[in-house]
Amino acid sequence: MRGRYLGASTVLACASILCPDWIAAQNLTTDIYNNYGNPGGLIDMPTAEMAPDAEFGLSVSGFDNYLRTQINFQITRRLSGTFRYSATEDINPSFNTYYDRSFDLKFRLLDETRLRPAVAIGLRDFIGTGVLAGEYIVATKSIGPQLRVTGGIGWGRLGSYASSFSTGSRAPFSFATAGNGGTIDFDEWFRGDAAFFGGASYRVNDKLQIAAEYSSDNYDLAQNAGILNRRSPWNVALDYKISDDLTLRGFYLYGSEIGASLTLTFNPKRPAVPGGTGDAPLPVAVRTPGSAQDLGWTTDPGQKEATISVLDSSLDQAELDLEGVTLEGRRAHVVIRNDRYDMSAQALGRTLRSMSRELPASVEEFQVTLVRYGMPVSTMTFRRSDLERLENAPASDALALAAFQDPLRFGRIPDPLPGTYPRFEWTVGPYLKTSFFDPDQSVRADAGIQLSAAALLGRGWIVSGAVTQKIVGNLDDIQRSSDSVLPRVRSDVALFYKTNEPVLEDMTVAKYARLAPDFYGRVTGGYLERMYAGLSGEVLWKPVESRLAIGAEVNYVHWREFDGGFGLRERDSAGRTLPEVNGHVSAYYDFGNGFHGQLDAGRYLAGDWGATISIDREFANGWRVGAFATKTDVSSSDFGEGSFDRGLRFTVPLSWLLGKPTTQEARAVIRPLTRDGGQRVDVRDRLYPVVRRSHQPEIAKSWGTFWR
Amino acid sequence: MRHRFQPLVACLVLVAVFVSGCTNTRQDVSLLSYTQQTLAALRTQGRATPPDPRLVEAAVSQALATTNGALALLRVDTNANVALLTEIERNGAYRTWAAFGTAERRSITSRAGVITATRGLGGDLMSSSQGQLLELVSKRRAGQATLVLRHIGGEGSTDETLVTCTVRPNATELYQQGTLRQTVTRVTASCTTDMQQFDAYYLVTSAGRILEARQWLGPLLGMVTFQQLR
Numbered sequence: 047m048r049g050r051y052l053g054a055s056t057v058l059a060c061a062s063i064l065c066p067d068w069i070a071a072q073n074l075t076t077d078i079y080n081n082y083g084n085p086g087g088l089i090d091m092p093t094a095e096m097a098p099d100a101e102f103g104l105s106v107s108g109f110d111n112y113l114r115t116q117i118n119f120q121i122t123r124r125l126s127g128t129f130r131y132s133a134t135e136d137i138n139p140s141f142n143t144y145y146d147r148s149f150d151l152k153f154r155l156l157d158e159t160r161l162r163p164a165v166a167i168g169l170r171d172f173i174g175t176g177v178l179a180g181e182y183i184v185a186t187k188s189i190g191p192q193l194r195v196t197g198g199i200g201w202g203r204l205g206s207y208a209s210s211f212s213t214g215s216r217a218p219f220s221f222a223t224a225g226n227g228g229t230i231d232f233d234e235w236f237r238g239d240a241a242f243f244g245g246a247s248y249r250v251n252d253k254l255q256i257a258a259e260y261s262s263d264n265y266d267l268a269q270n271a272g273i274l275n276r277r278s279p280w281n282v283a284l285d286y287k288i289s290d291d292l293t294l295r296g297f298y299l300y301g302s303e304i305g306a307s308l309t310l311t312f313n314p315k316r317p318a319v320p321g322g323t324g325d326a327p328l329p330v331a332v333r334t335p336g337s338a339q340d341l342g343w344t345t346d347p348g349q350k351e352a353t354i355s356v357l358d359s360s361l362d363q364a365e366l367d368l369e370g371v372t373l374e375g376r377r378a379h380v381v382i383r384n385d386r387y388d389m390s391a392q393a394l395g396r397t398l399r400s401m402s403r404e405l406p407a408s409v410e411e412f413q414v415t416l417v418r419y420g421m422p423v424s425t426m427t428f429r430r431s432d433l434e435r436l437e438n439a440p441a442s443d444a445l446a447l448a449a450f451q452d453p454l455r456f457g458r459i460p461d462p463l464p465g466t467y468p469r470f471e472w473t474v475g476p477y478l479k480t481s482f483f484d485p486d487q488s489v490r491a492d493a494g495i496q497l498s499a500a501a502l503l504g505r506g507w508i509v510s511g512a513v514t515q516k517i518v519g520n521l522d523d524i525q526r527s528s529d530s531v532l533p534r535v536r537s538d539v540a541l542f543y544k545t546n547e548p549v550l551e552d553m554t555v556a557k558y559a560r561l562a563p564d565f566y567g568r569v570t571g572g573y574l575e576r577m578y579a580g581l582s583g584e585v586l587w588k589p590v591e592s593r594l595a596i597g598a599e600v601n602y603v604h605w606r607e608f609d610g611g612f613g614l615r616e617r618d619s620a621g622r623t624l625p626e627v628n629g630h631v632s633a634y635y636d637f638g639n640g641f642h643g644q645l646d647a648g649r650y651l652a653g654d655w656g657a658t659i660s661i662d663r664e665f666a667n668g669w670r671v672g673a674f675a676t677k678t679d680v681s682s683s684d685f686g687e688g689s690f691d692r693g694l695r696f697t698v699p700l701s702w703l704l705g706k707p708t709t710q711e712a713r714a715v716i717r718p719l720t721r722d723g724g725q726r727v728d729v730r731d732r733l734y735p736v737v738r739r740s741h742q743p744e745i746a747k748s749w750g751t752f753w754r
Numbered sequence: 755m756r757h758r759f760q761p762l763v764a765c766l767v768l769v770a771v772f773v774s775g776c777t778n779t780r781q782d783v784s785l786l787s788y789t790q791q792t793l794a795a796l797r798t799q800g801r802a803t804p805p806d807p808r809l810v811e812a813a814v815s816q817a818l819a820t821t822n823g824a825l826a827l828l829r830v831d832t833n834a835n836v837a838l839l840t841e842i843e844r845n846g847a848y849r850t851w852a853a854f855g856t857a858e859r860r861s862i863t864s865r866a867g868v869i870t871a872t873r874g875l876g877g878d879l880m881s882s883s884q885g886q887l888l889e890l891v892s893k894r895r896a897g898q899a900t901l902v903l904r905h906i907g908g909e910g911s912t913d914e915t916l917v918t919c920t921v922r923p924n925a926t927e928l929y930q931q932g933t934l935r936q937t938v939t940r941v942t943a944s945c946t947t948d949m950q951q952f953d954a955y956y957l958v959t960s961a962g963r964i965l966e967a968r969q970w971l972g973p974l975l976g977m978v979t980f981q982q983l984r
Contacts, residue, residue, distance in 0.1 A: 314908075319876045319974070321906030325859030326873030329843035329850040365780055385780040389910050438848050438863065438870060438881055440904055441912050473777035666909040705876065748910025753880055754873070 073157050074164045074186060074194070078247070078255060078285050078293060079103045079309045082170065082178075083116025083128045084152060086196075087247030088259045089281040089297050091204075093196040094166035094186035096154055099123045100665070101313045109297075109305025111135040111273045119671055121663060124154040127673075129694060129716070130171075131483065132178070137271045138221050145485050147718040148174035163187035170203070173230055173692075174718075176219055177267070180204035181236050182243075196259075197244040201236050206264035207279060209239035219267070229682070229689060245281075255285040261300070277301030314669035319705035321754060327364065327395065330402045330437040333430075337407035344375045344408075353404060358463075360400040366393060369417055370460030378405050379413040381422065381460050387707045388668050388699050390416065390740055392751040394426055394448075398433050405430075415453050415460075416740040419558040419731065420506030421566060422453035423740040424590045437753070445749045450742040452590045454563040467504030472497070477514055479543075481521055483719060492519025492543065496551070510730070511553035511573075516546060531684050532722035533622040535577075535651035539720065541608045542576060549610030551576055552730060564589045566733050575728040578603045578651075579614060586733040591742045593636040595734055600629035601727050603651070625653035628727065634734055636743055640664055642672075651725045654678035658724065660695075666747035668699030668711060676724030684723070691724035693717035804834040813838050814932055814983060817854050825932060825983040826851060828862060828869075832976045862980075866892060867964030868956070869971060869980050877974025880904045880912065887919060887943065892962040894923040894939045901945075905972050915972070919945040919954070929957050929965050932983025938965055945970065952977065 076095040080086045083105045086093035097103060097120040107114045116130040128150040138144040152168035163185040171178035184198030199205075202216070216238025217223070245259025259281050268274035278301035285295045295307045343349045350373055358368045361382070370381035378401060384393040397414050405412075412433070415425040427449045436444050453459050477496040482489055494517040500510035521543035528537035554572035561567045566586040573579045580603035588595035605624055607613035617624050630648035637643065642664050647657040656678025662670045675692040682689040698712040738744055810827070817825055817838055824841040828851075839851040839862065848870065852861045860874035866888050872878045886899035899919045907913040924940040938957040945952055950970070957966040968979045 316908050320908050320913075321876070321878045321880070323876040324874065326852070326861040329861065329863075330845060331843065332845045367780075391910075434845065437845050438865075440881055440883075440914075471777070471779045473779065475776070666911060750880065750904075750906045750912040751910050754878065754906060 074188060077101070077103075077287075077311055078257075078295075079105045079116075079118060079307075081107045081114070081297070081305075081307060082150065083107070083114065083118050083130055084150060084168075085118060085120065085126055087194060087255060087257050087285075088196060088245040089257060089283045089299065090261050090263055091196070091200075091243045091245055091259045091281075092152065092166070092168055092170075092182050092184050092198065093194070093245075093247075094154060094158075094164040094184050095194070096120060096123065096126055096152075096166075097311075098313065100315050100663070101311055103309055103311050105307055105309040107295075107305065107307035109299060109303045111137070111268070112305070119663075121671075126152045128152075130178075131488070133488070134268075134273075136273050137267055139271075140221070141485070143485075144177075145483065145488065146175055146177050147483060148178055158186070158188065169235065172235070176231070177221075178203060179219065179234075180263070192249040193246060194248075195244075195246045197242065199240050200243055200262050201238055201240050202234075203263045203266075204243065205238060205240040205262060206266055207241055207262045207276075209241045212239050213237055253287050257283045257285070265300070274300065275302045314665045314667065314671070314702070317667060317702040317705065321751075322701065322707060323705045324707045324754075327754065328360070328399045328403055330399055330433055332402075332434045333407040338410065339408070340406070341375045341408050343406045349406075353406065354463075357400060357404040360404050361397065364396040364400055366397060366400075367466075368463065369466045370415075370462050372458070372460040373405070373409070375408055377411040377413070378409045379415065379425075379460055381415045381417055381462075383417050385709060387751075388701045388709050388711075389666075389707070389748040389751040389754075390745045391749045392707065392754050394745070395752040395754065398428055402430060402433055413456075415456075418736050418740055419508060419556075420502070420504065421558050421560050421737075422459050423737055424742065424745075425451050425453045425456045427451070441750050441752050444752055445746060450590050450745070452563050454560055462504060467502060469502040470499070471502070472499040479519070479521060481524065481539075482716065484524060484526060486525060487520075487523070490520050490523065492516050492521045494519070498551075506556075506558035508556045508558070509554070510556070512551040513548055514551055515548045522546075528620075528722075530686060530722045532652040532654070532680060533624050534620055535624065535722045536720050536725045537722050538620075539577075542610070545609050547609065547611075549576070550612065551610075554730065556731070558733075558736075561585065566737055568731075568733050570729055573606065573612075574601075574603070574730075576610065577606055578727050579606050580604050580727070582727065582729045584729075584733050586737060588634075588734070588737050588741065593638060593743050595634040595738070597632045597634070597732075597734060598630070599632070599648075599729075599732070600627065601729070602627055603727055625649070625651070628653070630726070632734075634738075636664075638743075642670075646726075650676070650678055650723070651727060652680070652722045654680045654723050656680075656724060658691075658726075662695075667702055668697065669702065670695070670697040672696075678724045680723035686721050688719050688721060691717070691721065804829075805836050810836050810838075818932055818983065821854075824849070824851075825854065826864075827931070827979075827981040827983060829979040829981070830975070831978065832974075864980065867980070867982060868967045869969060869978065872971060872975065875975060877905065877972055879971045879975065880906060887921065888964075890921040891941045891943070891956045891958060891964060894941055894958055894962075896922045899943070903972060915947050917945050917947050917970075919943040927957070929959075931965070931981050934965060934982060934984065936965065949973075 074095050075098045076085055078087045080088055081090050085097035086095045099120055101120045103118040105116050112134055114132040116128055118128040120126045130148045132146050134144045148171035150170045152166055154166045156165040158164040165185045167183050170180045180202035182198050182200040182204050186196040188194045214237040216234045241262035243262035247257040249255045261279050261281055265274050265276055281299045283295055283297035285293055287293050291311045293309045297305050354371050361368045365386040367383040369383050372379040382397050387393040401412050410430050412428050415422045432447050474497050479492045494515050496514045498512035502508055524540035528534050530537045552573050552575055554570050556570040559567045564587055568584045571581040582601045584599040586597040605615040628649045628651055630646040632646045635643045642662045644660040649655050658676040660674035662672030664670050672695045677690050693716055695715045700710045701708050826839045828837045838854045840854040841849050842852045843850040847865050848863050850861050850863045862869050863871040870882045881904050883902040890897045890899055901917040903915040905913045921943045926937050926939050929936050929938040936959050938959055941956045941958055943954040952970045954969045956964050958964050965982045970977055
């Protein structure tokens, strides 16, 4: 009975054709990306168009001597950000190919109205070396559903051709003065020569779009290096949509260059199948009238045991684990471990359904405590009669009646059932390690087999570890050695790849515990990660209904040997000493509008003191897209290239891709480059993400899955 | 609300991370299972041939002979699939149905012969408010009815779709399915949403029982027909 869903998309597409206003109602959004990877229908020039909210645009654009790989994320409806990795041949006499990483931001100041164009302001390459740096103010107006006309003023590179006026002075870019990058030259923004640019795009049909523009970028560096002959300010492009999410573009630049780009789009808000294709839950069983008065079963211990046993198998069928249960005449309290459902609301709903089917009719009050790593994290109370009454009502009705509490405030938590501990878990599978942005070779990788195992000994005690064996890869080709003047806490990563033997990735003993109501604790000791061994302790304060959490962590660390064995290196290495202790105080806040902020302040691995600020856009389905930056008391020159640590991070829930519930997620961190300042030890399973998923604010976000 | 296998994204994600090959935990999502799922989806694409009516008829007669419980047929337009359903649970006016004689974990819920919810079909209808419509249809009366259909949105929250229907009773006809052979009135409903227009109909007995309902369940599930057999 599983449907073919393509039919429905065709219907939607037809509906949108029948309704031309729909296009206008999108308020100048586009799924076309320009040569800089910014959403916009022109070629080198920006427009005031935005991508649909939360859309990712992954593009590769190339013409003679130039290749750019870029990812754009529509951070909010009005704000888009681009990360770019560009490779330019023969532009810098010191390199055959000059590699550069850069960031752009574009903000929509005014939305389009019937008469007024949309207006946006933007910065290109505002935090890198500045080789592409330019600022602009741009206006775009749609004329009918197919034509969009753009005009704007640019500074920096965007003001370099046929400048009309000047606003103050600006130092011209040169490789000699570009420095380490990472400096933000506020005082040069919108300064210097300014020039007008403009263009138009025309949507011929669903598949084709054409564009023409007048460019105000003189490509000074390229012309001086003799790699581009700028014969004309006019550029043209033709876009062809291969599918809903793939666009191919061909373009002709400056009367001399022909190039092409390919763009892939996807959106965290659009999972493979909304609601998933996972199995149906059991229906709620409704009690027969009057049956609730029968308490006879409470005097028969055999019946109680039999009830617990059938409840256990019912929950097992729902892929949930029953860890404890208290069964009384009018009340039942179950302790559930959920390793299956990424949306906790769905796990709670399925638990209640099983309870309604298996528990004696006299039990009216259902309590469900979720445990994570042996810690009771939250308790939900729900009345059985409400469950029966609301099974076919909107999910919001049930949310209003679900009461969440800290289990420690709640009273006695049922003891673990016999057989719950000890438990042994193992997983064997492939792994991939990558290295990006090395000027010698921009992408390198190792692949192999990983074995991980954990023994859960009960009450929060976990012994776990992972071993990898490389099969193929070229990470050991990295030739670059660290030139860091700090203790080499991360920059000598290449030395860790130079082994073909099995590698112990981590091996630790951890204890998770509830310290008091609202307080959680963790101690982890052993081989914490590939580079460090030591001891890590953490305390977290997080009330069950709170969007704020505060934590503190202290780590004692020691350098591991490069070969991935059990050995440790001398604390003094390469003439520098690794500080023994590092740690942070952290504040976490869920702004409630899809944004999450985190501030960590303290001492980093190299002994530097400072703070990290992180902002994430979060989606209730588990997607997270964020940026972080760390500034410590290490000077820019001591830090080296990049000046300070920063990067982007991504979390992709596999359920989004598969349409089946799973708690597995993919995580990636992209740093323009990794140096030694502002680095933290990578301890597995810190408290905040572990605890937060089972707390009310997170559960409420995806409450639509309660009855799923 | 489109179903899209995003092969490139999938590759990036699956390759960029550790994906378990085999495990004794409940996180048994693997590259293998994803590949199987994708291949299965590709195989069924563009194939929408309904099952042989004789096979359906045989399955129905066999089911009627082996059970005394309620039985019904569900016909799904998008994949031309036909499922034989049996009632597995009741909650007030609502009945939950599951496939007869299989262990498939998919279900639908109906009220007075009209589907109000689905589970495990993909793009499930989570719940709906169809009281006004049922009132008009069961009394075979003309009028306007507003329905609310609820689905899970891309982020796990609830998306509501408002449907406005113009209900009109038409001629009578003979309904013959399973053990049923009755004169019914065809009540049509011409419905619109923000994005969509569709025509539903209901075959209603003189006692007000809906024996067949043709209805729209949402953007992914599309049109289905729900037929009572007993």
